[in-house]
Amino acid sequence: MxxxxxxxxxxxxxxxxxxxxxxxxxxxxxxxxxxxxxxxxxxxxxxxxxxxxxxxxxxxxxxxxxxxxxxxxxxxxxxxxxxxxxxxxxxxxxxxxxxxxxxxxxxxxxxxxxxxxxxxxxxxxxxxxxxxxxxxxxxxxxxxxxxxxxxxxxxxxxxxxxxxxxxxxxxxxxxxxxxxxxxxxxxxxxxxxxxxxxxxxxxxxxxxxxxxxxxxxxxxxxxxxxxxxxxxxxxxxxxxxxxxxxxxxxxxxxxxxxxxxxxxxxPATDAALLKLRVTAEALRIPWPEEVSYPEFVRGLDPGTGTHAAMLYACTLLFRxxxxxxxxxxxxxxxxxxxxxxxxxxxxxxxxxxxxxxxxxxxxxxxxxxxxxxxxxxxxxxxxxxxxxxxxxxxxxxxxxxxxxxTLALSARVGEEFTATVVEVREDGSKGTIIIRDPAVEASLKVPGLQLGAEVRVRLVSADAAAGRSVFEPVAGAAAG
Incomplete structure (x- = not known):
């Protein structure tokens, strides 16, 4: 940011x-x-x-x-x-x-x-x-x-x-x-x-x-x-x-x-790199064994939903x-x-x-x-x-x-948005979504989230003073 x-x-x-x-x-x-x-x-x-x-x-x-x-x-x-x-x-x-x-x-x-x-x-x-x-x-x-x-x-x-x-x-x-x-x-x-x-x-x-x-x-x-x-x-x-x-x-x-x-x-650990390869497989993004991490990253398109999710995962590698x-x-x-x-x-x-x-x-x-x-x-x-x-x-x-x-969202409570899932907890109970317009990153608590999926979400509340917005999945859209 x-x-x-x-x-x-x-x-x-x-x-x-x-x-x-x-x-x-x-x-x-x-x-x-x-x-x-x-x-x-x-x-x-x-x-x-x-x-x-x-x-x-x-x-x-x-x-x-x-x-x-x-x-x-x-x-x-x-x-x-x-x-x-x-x-x-x-x-x-x-x-x-x-x-x-x-x-x-x-x-x-x-x-x-x-x-x-x-x-x-x-x-x-x-x-x-x-x-x-x-x-x-x-x-x-x-x-x-x-x-x-x-x-x-x-x-x-x-x-x-x-x-x-x-x-x-x-x-x-x-x-x-x-x-x-x-x-x-x-x-x-x-x-x-x-x-x-x-x-x-x-x-x-x-x-x-x-x-x-x-x-x-x-x-x-x-x-x-x-x-x-x-x-x-x-x-x-x-x-x-x-x-x-x-x-x-x-x-x-x-x-x-x-x-x-x-x-x-x-340097990134072998375990972290393996986790990224598993993420790429889950997103159905080809990553041949002979292709290095830098080469793989340079081939990603941030304008594509699954690639955006992959790039988000890559940020965790070098913290x-x-x-x-x-x-x-x-x-x-x-x-x-x-x-x-x-x-x-x-x-x-x-x-x-x-x-x-x-x-x-x-x-x-x-x-x-x-x-x-x-x-x-x-x-x-x-x-x-x-x-x-x-x-x-x-x-x-x-x-x-x-x-x-949340200030930008405060007048839009009840509206639906299309979001991309860019991070999912290991148990699949919670994830991070990105909405492109307006530019929002938010948490989404719902079982069955799939990394890289596009989901429809509804804005439940937006508290600008607290800096907190709450979204819920639209029925039938949680798993993309």
């Missing part, structure tokens, strides 16, 4: 009390304490600017519509038969000092939280949406990655340093996709597609996999909140590949030096991602199994605490210098800090989506 960046919007009246209750329950702060705002304003007025000037690079940002916390700017150019990827990352450490009020508050928050009516940022807006954000036509301190690729897109060289940069334009995914489709995109954006596609092929070859599931997204139109299913544009995948490339380069720097913080995911800090001996589990490679978070420091630390490790290693002591001291505690903030973020987003779902 996702909640896209939005400007401040009024909360629909039926959700005001429920949203306030959710925020209290999860400890979502309404604002920053005055000392944190004061420290952020002072830092914004006097950042620590690096001496290296790379304002010559024609960097651009590509983000969802309405974004203000711009972490990354990209510029790709040809280098002989290969490519040079320049990736500028907002340099939070140019403004934040370890132990200062902004730093301490960031550790309490862990990451930016998004809701349709407002953001709850990791850093005060004086920094996250202004002085540290890579807004267009502004001089900004950045952590600048230079990644050399060969003609096949393989990483051949990595360096990272601090530099002053200037983004040329703030683009949206939709704008870039339209330019690419029309053939009017400038050369650097065409190379983003080229490099993105090459990196996608490399991901396939190493056994990585990305699940192409249309995600639930809360959108606001004319102050009305609703949930839709949205499929990612191709350019979002290509842009993500640049971020992944940088995270992979960072992870190898860390592993080679024996210090850092990796994003890790244990349990976390962080592994190390200083000396690398961790036993050093790979992110869904990516099939070591990987580190370094590209979103405005929105995620851990990335500032990852960047500082890589800057020191690339320069042949010791990792700063304040970074080394913080590394062991960061995995639990990030896990705690991730749990809160997930509960917040799920709670809001549930409320908006």
């Amino acid at each position: 996702a909640i896209r960046p939005q400007q401040v919007r009024p909360v629909p009246a039926p959700l005001v009390a429920a949203l306030e209750s959710l925020q209290r329950e999860l400890g979502i702060p309404a604002d920053f304490p005055a000392p944190v705002h004061d420290a952020a304003a002072a830092a914004a007025a006097s950042p620590r600017l690096p001496s290296l000037d790379r304002t010559d690079l024609e960097l651009v940002t590509i983000d969802p519509q309405g974004s203000r916390d711009l972490d990354q700017a990209v510029f790709i150019e040809r280098a002989g038969e290969g490519f040079t990827v320049w990736y500028a990352i907002a340099d939070v450490a140019a403004f934040v000092t370890p132990g200062d009020p902004v730093d301490l508050e960031a550790h309490r928050r862990g990451q930016t939280l998004y809701a349709p009516h407002r953001r709850t940022p990791l850093h005060p807006p004086e920094l996250s949406e202004e002085a540290a954000s890579l807004l267009p036509d502004q001089l900004r301190p950045a952590v600048l990655w230079c990644l050399g690729l060969d003609s096949h897109g393989e990483l051949r060289s990595t360096s990272v340093t601090r530099a002053v940069v200037r983004s040329r334009a703030q683009l949206t995914y939709r704008e870039v996709q339209e330019q690419l489709d029309a053939g009017t995109a400038p050369g650097a954006l065409q190379l983003l597609r080229t490099v993105g596609q090459l990196r996608e092929q490399i991901e396939r070859e190493r056994g990585g996999v990305s699940l192409r599931i249309p995600e639930q997204e809360v959108v606001v139109e004319q102050d009305q909140w609703r949930v839709v299913h949205r499929s990612a544009l191709p350019v979002e995948g290509w842009n993500a590949q640049v971020s992944l490339l940088t995270g992979i380069a960072a992870a190898h720097l860390m592993l080679d030096a024996g210090v850092g913080l990796l994003r890790v995911l244990p 349990g991602a976390g962080y592994a800090a190390f200083d000396g001996r690398p961790p036993e589990q050093s790979e992110h199994s869904a990516l099939a490679t070591p990987y580190a978070h370094v590209t979103a420091p405005l929105r995620r605490l851990v990335d500032r630390y990852g960047s500082e490790v890589c800057l020191a290693l690339s320069a042949g210098q010791p990792v700063p002591e304040w970074v080394r001291q913080a590394l062991p505690g960061l995995p639990e800090e990030m896990e705690s903030s991730a749990r809160r973020a997930s509960a917040y987003e799920r709670g809001i989506v549930n409320m908006v779902e």
